Amino acid sequence: xxxxxxxxxxxxxxxxxxxxxxxxxxxxxxxxxxxxxxxxxxxxxxxxxxxxxxxxxxxxxxxxxxxxxxxxxxxxxxxxxxxxxxxxxxxxxxxxxxxxxxxxxxxxxxxx
Amino acid sequence: xxxxxxxxxxxxxxxxxxxxxxxxxxxxxxxxxxxxxxxxxxxxxxxxxxxxxxxxxxxxxxxxxxxxxxxxxxxxxxxxxxxxxxxxxxxxxxxxxxxxxxxxxxxxxxxx
Numbered sequence: 001x002x003x004x005x006x007x008x009x010x011x012x013x014x015x016x017x018x019x020x021x022x023x024x025x026x027x028x029x030x031x032x033x034x035x036x037x038x039x040x041x042x043x044x045x046x047x048x049x050x051x052x053x054x055x056x057x058x059x060x061x062x063x064x065x066x067x068x069x070x071x072x073x074x075x076x077x078x079x080x081x082x083x084x085x086x087x088x089x090x091x092x093x094x095x096x097x098x099x100x101x102x103x104x105x106x107x108x109x110x111x112x
Numbered sequence: 113x114x115x116x117x118x119x120x121x122x123x124x125x126x127x128x129x130x131x132x133x134x135x136x137x138x139x140x141x142x143x144x145x146x147x148x149x150x151x152x153x154x155x156x157x158x159x160x161x162x163x164x165x166x167x168x169x170x171x172x173x174x175x176x177x178x179x180x181x182x183x184x185x186x187x188x189x190x191x192x193x194x195x196x197x198x199x200x201x202x203x204x205x206x207x208x209x210x211x212x213x214x215x216x217x218x219x220x221x222x223x224x
Contacts, residue, residue, distance in 0.1 A: 008152060032211050043116075043202050043215030044155070088154070092211065100213065102147075102155040 003027055006089055006103035015112050019076040023089035023103045026070065030091040030101075033065050035074045038086045038105065047087075048074065079110045114138050118203050118216035125193040125223045133188040133219050135203030142208040144186040148172065148199040149218075155202065161186055162208070193223045 006023045013019055021035075032051055036044035048063040050056045050072075056063045062075040072091075076083055089103040119134045137144065145160035157170030161180040175197060177189040186205075190197060203216040 004154065006154075034211060036213075041218070043204075043217050044213075045215070046212045049211055090155075090213075100157070104152050104154040 004089065004091065004101050004103040006106055008104055008106060010107040010109060012109045012111060013079055015079060015081060015110055017079050017110070019079050019083070019108060019110075021074040021076075021087050021089075021106050021108070023072050024070055025072075025091060025101075027091075027093075027101075028067070028070065029093055031094065032092045033063070033072050034090040034092075035061075035063055036088040036090060036102075038088060040085075044088055081110050081112050084109050116203055116205055116214050116216040118201075118219050120219060121217070122220045123222070125190070125221065127193060127195060127223060129193050131190050131193065133190075133201055133203070133221075135186045135188065135216060136184050137186075137203075137205040137214070138184065139205060139207075139214065140183060141205035141214070142183075144180065144203065144205045145170070145213075146176070146178065146186070146188045147202045147204060147215075149202060150199050158188065158201075190221075195223045197221065198223045 004025045035048040037047045038044040050063050050065050053065045053067045060077045064073040086105040086107045088105040093099040116137045146158040147155040149155050156172050158176050159178040161167045164183050167178050201219045204213045206213045
């Protein structure tokens with residue numbers, strides 16, 4: 001079993017749809033959870049960051065962490081064609097090491 | 113502010129050749145790292161550094177060498193290229209204690 005699993009997609013939705021992206025993980029010690037967005041032929045960039053369980057909202061984006069189920073989600077409301085990208089989940093044990101583990105990414109296409 | 117700069121963007125190597133991927137950051141970040149990204153595998157850590165003069169191995173270090181003589185620069189050397197090293201390589205940096213990883217734009221390497 002991989003440490004972090006993520007449906008690779010591709011996921012195609014119409015403009016304006018609500019998108020749900022998910023990751024599951026096996027290591028219950030993870031404390032920090034992140035979502036990165038990666039446009040084609042570009043490096044990943046941090047989109048959302050949460051610590052421990054709970055929800056965090058930033059504009060059209062909401063990140064949820066359920067540590068009891070080892071499951072994290074990213075919701076995108078009113079999706080736009082500019083949201084078309086690959087979304088990588090990432091998690092780490094702490095702030096100080098290099099213990100970041102990345103999911104393989106879900107490719108999202110938002111169709112106009 | 114350039115962030116993390118990688119060169120070259122694209123490179124084709126023959127098996128057995130050596131080369132260096134250059135990486136520089138202008139954010140005075142302590143931590144720098146190299147990842148490779150392969151389909152379905154996520155980002156995997158090759159080598160990392162927590163400061164000038166200090167380097168350590170990541171998950172997939174074999175066939176690669178690094179050095180960190182300055183805070184700004186962190187080159188990755190392929191010692192004797194193999195087709196299995198065909199991948200996209202990302203250099204990254206972050207401030208110690210921070211969770212935001214800043215990635216370069218990537219270097220596409222093909223070994224034939």
